[in-house]
Amino acid sequence: DDEADPTFAPPKSLEDDGDAAKRSNVDWFQGKRTATQGGGSKSKSSINTQSADDYLGSQRQLHAPTKSSSHHRTEESDQDLQLQSLDLHRRTLDTLDYPLVLGALGEECATVPARSIIARELSGEQKIPRKRNRKNKGGKTNKDSIDDPDSDVLTMPLTAQSVDGVHHRYAAVTELQRILSSVVPLRAYNPVLKRKVNLASPPGLSGGMAFDLESIFDMVDAGQVLEGPEILEVATTLEILQEMHGYTECLRNVDPEAIGGGFGGEGDDGGADKSFVELPKLGDSIYIDDELLDLLTSAFDDDGRLSGDTFPGIGRLRAKVRTLKRDIISKLDTLLTTPSISSKLSLESGGPTYSEVNGRIVIPVADKYKNSVGIMHDVSRSGRTAYVEPNEVVAVTNEMRQAEVELRAEEARVWRQLTESIVEHRDDIERAVAAAAQIDLVVARYRLGEKLKGTIPVVKDEGVMNLKEARHPVLLLRDLDDVVANDIDNFGADGNQGIVLSGPNSGGKTIILKLMGLVALMARDGIPVPAQEEGARVDFFGPVLADIGDIQSVDGDLSTFSGHMLVCREVLANSGRNALVLMDEPGSGTDPSQGVAIAQALLESLLESGSRVAITTHFLELKQLAASDDRFSVSGMQFVNGRPTYKLQPGVVGESFALAVAERLQLPPSVIYRATELMDSETRQMGDLIRDMEDQKALIDRQATELAEKKQEMEALEVEMKQQQQRLEA
Numbered sequence: 001d002d003e004a005d006p007t008f009a010p011p012k013s014l015e016d017d018g019d020a021a022k023r024s025n026v027d028w029f030q031g032k033r034t035a036t037q038g039g040g041s042k043s044k045s046s047i048n049t050q051s052a053d054d055y056l057g058s059q060r061q062l063h064a065p066t067k068s069s070s071h072h073r074t075e076e077s078d079q080d081l082q083l084q085s086l087d088l089h090r091r092t093l094d095t096l097d098y099p100l101v102l103g104a105l106g107e108e109c110a111t112v113p114a115r116s117i118i119a120r121e122l123s124g125e126q127k128i129p130r131k132r133n134r135k136n137k138g139g140k141t142n143k144d145s146i147d148d149p150d151s152d153v154l155t156m157p158l159t160a161q162s163v164d165g166v167h168h169r170y171a172a173v174t175e176l177q178r179i180l181s182s183v184v185p186l187r188a189y190n191p192v193l194k195r196k197v198n199l200a201s202p203p204g205l206s207g208g209m210a211f212d213l214e215s216i217f218d219m220v221d222a223g224q225v226l227e228g229p230e231i232l233e234v235a236t237t238l239e240i241l242q243e244m245h246g247y248t249e250c251l252r253n254v255d256p257e258a259i260g261g262g263f264g265g266e267g268d269d270g271g272a273d274k275s276f277v278e279l280p281k282l283g284d285s286i287y288i289d290d291e292l293l294d295l296l297t298s299a300f301d302d303d304g305r306l307s308g309d310t311f312p313g314i315g316r317l318r319a320k321v322r323t324l325k326r327d328i329i330s331k332l333d334t335l336l337t338t339p340s341i342s343s344k345l346s347l348e349s350g351g352p353t354y355s356e357v358n359g360r361i362v363i364p365v366a367d368k369y370k371n372s373v374g375i376m377h378d379v380s381r382s383g384r385t386a387y388v389e390p391n392e393v394v395a396v397t398n399e400m401r402q403a404e405v406e407l408r409a410e411e412a413r414v415w416r417q418l419t420e421s422i423v424e425h426r427d428d429i430e431r432a433v434a435a436a437a438q439i440d441l442v443v444a445r446y447r448l449g450e451k452l453k454g455t456i457p458v459v460k461d462e463g464v465m466n467l468k469e470a471r472h473p474v475l476l477l478r479d480l481d482d483v484v485a486n487d488i489d490n491f492g493a494d495g496n497q498g499i500v501l502s503g504p505n506s507g508g509k510t511i512i513l514k515l516m517g518l519v520a521l522m523a524r525d526g527i528p529v530p531a532q533e534e535g536a537r538v539d540f541f542g543p544v545l546a547d548i549g550d551i552q553s554v555d556g557d558l559s560t561f562s563g564h565m566l567v568c569r570e571v572l573a574n575s576g577r578n579a580l581v582l583m584d585e586p587g588s589g590t591d592p593s594q595g596v597a598i599a600q601a602l603l604e605s606l607l608e609s610g611s612r613v614a615i616t617t618h619f620l621e622l623k624q625l626a627a628s629d630d631r632f633s634v635s636g637m638q639f640v641n642g643r644p645t646y647k648l649q650p651g652v653v654g655e656s657f658a659l660a661v662a663e664r665l666q667l668p669p670s671v672i673y674r675a676t677e678l679m680d681s682e683t684r685q686m687g688d689l690i691r692d693m694e695d696q697k698a699l700i701d702r703q704a705t706e707l708a709e710k711k712q713e714m715e716a717l718e719v720e721m722k723q724q725q726q727r728l729e730a
Helices: 020-038 052-062 078-083 086-096 098-107 113-123 141-148 163-181 214-221 228-251 278-283 288-297 312-336 367-373 391-424 426-451 474-475 509-524 560-574 592-608 658-664 669-678 680-729
Strands: 189-192 193-198 355-356 360-366 375-381 385-390 465-470 484-490 497-501 544-547 580-584 612-616 633-642 643-650
Touching: 052 560, 078 098, 086 163, 086 484, 086 509, 086 544, 086 560, 098 113, 098 426, 098 474, 098 509, 113 214, 141 580, 163 278, 163 426, 189 228, 214 228, 214 391, 228 278, 228 288, 228 592, 278 355, 288 391, 288 580, 312 360, 312 391, 312 474, 360 367, 360 375, 360 391, 367 375, 375 612, 385 391, 391 426, 426 658, 465 633, 474 509, 474 612, 484 509, 497 509, 497 592, 509 544, 509 580, 509 612, 509 633, 560 592
Parallel strands: 497 612, 497 633, 544 580, 580 612
Antiparallel strands: 189 193, 355 360, 360 385, 375 385, 465 484, 633 643
16 A cells, blocks of 8 residues: 555664674574584585586586687698697596596585685696795795695695605595494593593584685685674684594594504505504694684674673673663653653554664654654655654764764774784684695595495505406496496506507497596595405506597597697606506507507507506507517407407407497498408408407306316315214214
8 A cells, every 4th residue: 555654663672782784693603503513414505515517517617628610620730730738637537537536525525625625636726825924833834835735734635746645645544434433432532622522523524514714814805804704604613623623632542452444455454553643643733722712702692793791892882772772762651651742643554653763763743743743754655654753862862873883883893803813813724724624535535435335555656556346436426236347457567567458349448448547546636446455556656647538529620630649749748657648549540550550659658758558449450569568468358249248358359349249239231241241351360369269268267267166165065074074073
């Protein structure tokens, strides 16, 4: 009804300070206190967790290649090709699908800083620490951190830069696993809480806290003064960090005899020292100034407002405002009972007797009396009612408003004081948050390892990979049924620097290639690898370089062969001792005789540099490399009854089975027959020979399995006969 008088909200409680903006602090504070005290499950939405697909998609969008419409061409000049460049690190991660693994790792993280570390790994960035004017408490300077990122939690990346770095990461995961796998819950003395506590898991990483202070410090850098929500966030974070420091100190007091086993591998030597080292070392970087923590935690009352007890000036001014407001209300109540005022009221709208407009308390009077009652501050839409502040309360209201101005000024002074205190300890706070992020990554590595049923392999610096029953981690993350396990037998050991993988199309060669690259990257990142514990070894390969898939993804202006050559050029420039180079069908996309020559020359050059190389191929000349070069070995993908089994067979040259695959995919029989006729006799004979050898090997494997089973039966029968003899003699 446009003619109806507006209804104003009645005055607030007399105990309220009247500052509406501070109510958001109350809501935020109560929610934060509930989250941190109640524990509960991790909130995906509150900490902005991305799914693995979102994680990968966002990163690929940032690095997606562009194709100019003005650059459509089919051939390139040598000069054009020389000017081409690519991000080989990024291409390797993408072609191996490693962002999916990192996305899964990010989903296991509870804190924003931990996920930021993973994002930097995806982008290939290295964190440069903010310039500081003094050494940190660990004695490291900025130059130390740049030279050795692992030396400082502020610069420690996800990926280890050395074998020792891998050992530290895996040791921390093993320590956490020992805590969580202990049959009897571990208890130890917490120097912060000054009592024994259970060590179920690090505090603050089960949900509710994101440790996201970077945006708050960005506000400080922009010259802003922190207020309620920001300072409450800092205070709550510091409390959790203090608890986390106490937790890591607890670990120093754990009885080693009470500790259970670990993931296995090098981190679980039964005779090894089971004391805690790596987690307490990370906790050593958490230092929270007690005076700062006391100041921030006592700065707020139960409603999340600045405490009048901690800051007496604020308490005194709030009391003054409340007293003056009571006086105003009391005078208004008296005025409204006098005939000279009550007869002039306009109560036709049914609204309250008095309301607040712009901080002034007013009463509704008929428009014709507005000048005789006091100062008009508003009028109804109909114009029949004026909202007037009576003359009798103007002076006391002015006094109240002045007190409110003084209160806001005092609060602003306190906000500045608190902000300055936080900035004074910024270095320690940032270091503590970075340490918490590293501990969060340890937890995430452990959880992802559990999900993948992973093990911690032995890691050395000799370029060797040996895995039993290894499974492709991306396929496991997709929850595919019956992911085929394969063995990687001493790749890189005993002078064997290269492996040639052969077999049919869609037979699993590329899966093996990617598996090798993924476990190498996972080991560098301290993630347990999906394989059996026995004999597991993945050495430190640096760097891992992959050329797999459609080269058009590098730059649409390059033909497939030229693009592959561009990648090969970068691989040669970046390879060296114990680099792991993975190449899918090198030399393809051009004349076969020239392509195979280039591929062999490339492989020989890589091996001479000390690299470890794994390739897939259909070229017979490359399949025969093992016969002429002891540095190479061969493995073939199994093909049974016209179908691939996706099993890797060491020492076998795999037949491409192109005709069998074509027949399985139902090409016309006439085409299959004509293709057989067109094959030269040598190729047909070689294919027949390889198939005969594979059939013979399959027969030998079956016979070996049958013999092993019979041997077990004989041993069991022998045990049973001895037991019967012992019973008879008794």
